[in-house]
Amino acid sequence: MMELFLDPDDPRPLAVQLYEQLRTAIAEGRLRPGDRLTPSRTVAADLRIARATVTEAYGRLSAEGYIEGHSGRGSLVSAVPQPARRRTVVAALQPTRRAGAIVPFAPRPGAASEFDCQPGHLDPALFPVADWRRCCLRTLDHALGQYDDPQGTPGLRAALANWVLRSRGVAATAEQTFVTSGAAHAVDLVARVLADPGATVAVEEPGYPPVVAILRSQGLRVAGVPVDEHGIVVEAIPANARLVYVTPSHQYPLGMVMSRRRRLELLRWAGRSGAAIVEDDYDSEFRHAARPLEPLQRLDRDGRVIYVGTFSKTLSPALRVGFLVTPVTLLPALRAVRQAVDWCPPPATQGALTEFITEGYLDRHLRRARRRYGERYRLLRSSLDQLLPAGYRRLPAEAGLHLTVSGPRDAADPDLTPILRRHGLRLTSLRRSYAFEPAATGMLIGFAGLPYQHVVPAVHALSSVLNS
Numbered sequence: 370m371m372e373l374f375l376d377p378d379d380p381r382p383l384a385v386q387l388y389e390q391l392r393t394a395i396a397e398g399r400l401r402p403g404d405r406l407t408p409s410r411t412v413a414a415d416l417r418i419a420r421a422t423v424t425e426a427y428g429r430l431s432a433e434g435y436i437e438g439h440s441g442r443g444s445l446v447s448a449v450p451q452p453a454r455r456r457t458v459v460a461a462l463q464p465t466r467r468a469g470a471i472v473p474f475a476p477r478p479g480a481a482s483e484f485d486c487q488p489g490h491l492d493p494a495l496f497p498v499a500d501w502r503r504c505c506l507r508t509l510d511h512a513l514g515q516y517d518d519p520q521g522t523p524g525l526r527a528a529l530a531n532w533v534l535r536s537r538g539v540a541a542t543a544e545q546t547f548v549t550s551g552a553a554h555a556v557d558l559v560a561r562v563l564a565d566p567g568a569t570v571a572v573e574e575p576g577y578p579p580v581v582a583i584l585r586s587q588g589l590r591v592a593g594v595p596v597d598e599h600g601i602v603v604e605a606i607p608a609n610a611r612l613v614y615v616t617p618s619h620q621y622p623l624g625m626v627m628s629r630r631r632r633l634e635l636l637r638w639a640g641r642s643g644a645a646i647v648e649d650d651y652d653s654e655f656r657h658a659a660r661p662l663e664p665l666q667r668l669d670r671d672g673r674v675i676y677v678g679t680f681s682k683t684l685s686p687a688l689r690v691g692f693l694v695t696p697v698t699l700l701p702a703l704r705a706v707r708q709a710v711d712w713c714p715p716p717a718t719q720g721a722l723t724e725f726i727t728e729g730y731l732d733r734h735l736r737r738a739r740r741r742y743g744e745r746y747r748l749l750r751s752s753l754d755q756l757l758p759a760g761y762r763r764l765p766a767e768a769g770l771h772l773t774v775s776g777p778r779d780a781a782d783p784d785l786t787p788i789l790r791r792h793g794l795r796l797t798s799l800r801r802s803y804a805f806e807p808a809a810t811g812m813l814i815g816f817a818g819l820p821y822q823h824v825v826p827a828v829h830a831l832s833s834v835l836n837s
């Protein structure tokens with residue numbers, strides 16, 4: 370079904386106007402084979418024209434093979450493949466070089482793999498459906514008739530502040546907490562308010578590619594700074610960096626924890642050079658061994674650290690909820706930018722999440738998820754240690770939902786992920802995390818979407834491909 374229009378100023382006969390609209394819609398794929406055309410009687414009544422005018426247009430489409438009459442079902446678009454029209458990109462719609470340079474981080478969802486080791490995927494069976502549904506239903510009792518606070522609802526901000534204080538020792542108040550659509554969105558907002566196009570910002574190399582894409586899309590100069598076993602190498606940060614983005618609790622993708630000494634060194638450097646720091650604490654709720662270190666945000670004495678958290682690992686990446694905790698001085702600009710772009714986070718999701726946290730469902734869910742993911746983590750770790758071929762090494766990681774394997778150093782070899790994919794293994798190449806340096810070989814193996822009983826077979830499949 371498709372809305373048809375007639376232009377009273379168009380000198381062409383009405384039947385020709387109808388014919389042209391339908392033919393173009395079929396040729397451009399807006400009407401697809403098997404779609405039913407609106408009955409001619411209805412079109413005639415809607416447009417207040419004679420039915421014969423509509424049947425004339427339909428007759429021409431039928432004679433040219435675009436549609437076929439089916440008794441009792443009206444006219445259907447034919448299955449005859451239409452030649453794909455070459456589309457010339459109108460200059461007005463040519464994306465800018467900046468936008469065109471962004472490579473999508475995640476491919477479009479493809480066919481399911483036998484072993485889903487994609488970092489970022491969670492076990493859908495662990496999502497607490499019944500509890501979440503209850504929280505959503507309770508929320509629907511509240512009014513949803515207006516725009517809401519760009520910073521997030523006061524109820525959710527209070528719940529988040531209390532929770533991060535309790536779970537990660539972040540010194541947060543509801544006033545300082547700002548709800549976002551995930552961690553990457555938080556980085557986007559902070560960069561928008563702190564760095565003008567052309568300014569230099571620093572990220573870890575290797576690092577999290579979506580953040581590099583966000584910063585570049587804003588016209589910022591992104592500098593990649595190497596990491597060692599203690600975290601970002603502070604002396605390699607460009608002196609003019611306005612903002613430094615780091616993942617201290619669990620470096621993405623290599624997995625090390627930034628040492629306390631390095632944290633203090635980074636803060637001292639930022640103090641001297643007048644830079645702000647974004648601390649992305651994306652997955653430290655899943656800590657499998659060592660005690661957490663004090664967040665940068667807590668060590669910061671002069672208010673230059675913005676702490677970022679997300680529910681993409683703790684609950685679901687599909688919820689699109691994250692948050693930041695910021696010195697209050699940044700709030701007016703953040704609120705103004707958020708309101709200008711999309712006004713506010715969705716109140717219904719916020720209401721459900723507030724209930725979910727305050728009623729204790731989140732703690733309960735996390736206890737269960739930590740247990741399950743912890744079992745998979747330990748099994749994956751030991752299986753990799755036993756089965757990886759020579760030249761491959763599992764990197765130490767004590768938090769999070771993926772393990773990283775480094776490959777042979779000298780490899781200029783082709784990327785193995787498509788080959789692994791053909792063998793039923795879906796994972797992410799370590800190369801993708803390098804935006805500046807020649808990439809090291811290796812892979813990120815997510816275990817949250819991989820059922821426990823699949824862990825060992827997946828590692829067998831991996832090592833047999835790597836051995837071949």
Ligand SMILES: Cc1ncc(COP(=O)(O)O)c(C=O)c1O
Pocket residue numbers: 488489550551552553554577616621649651678679680681686690691
């Ligand atoms: C380093 C890092 N930051 C943030 C995120 C989560 O991003 P978001 O909250 O935008 O889904 C991920 C997800 O894998 C990540 O690896």
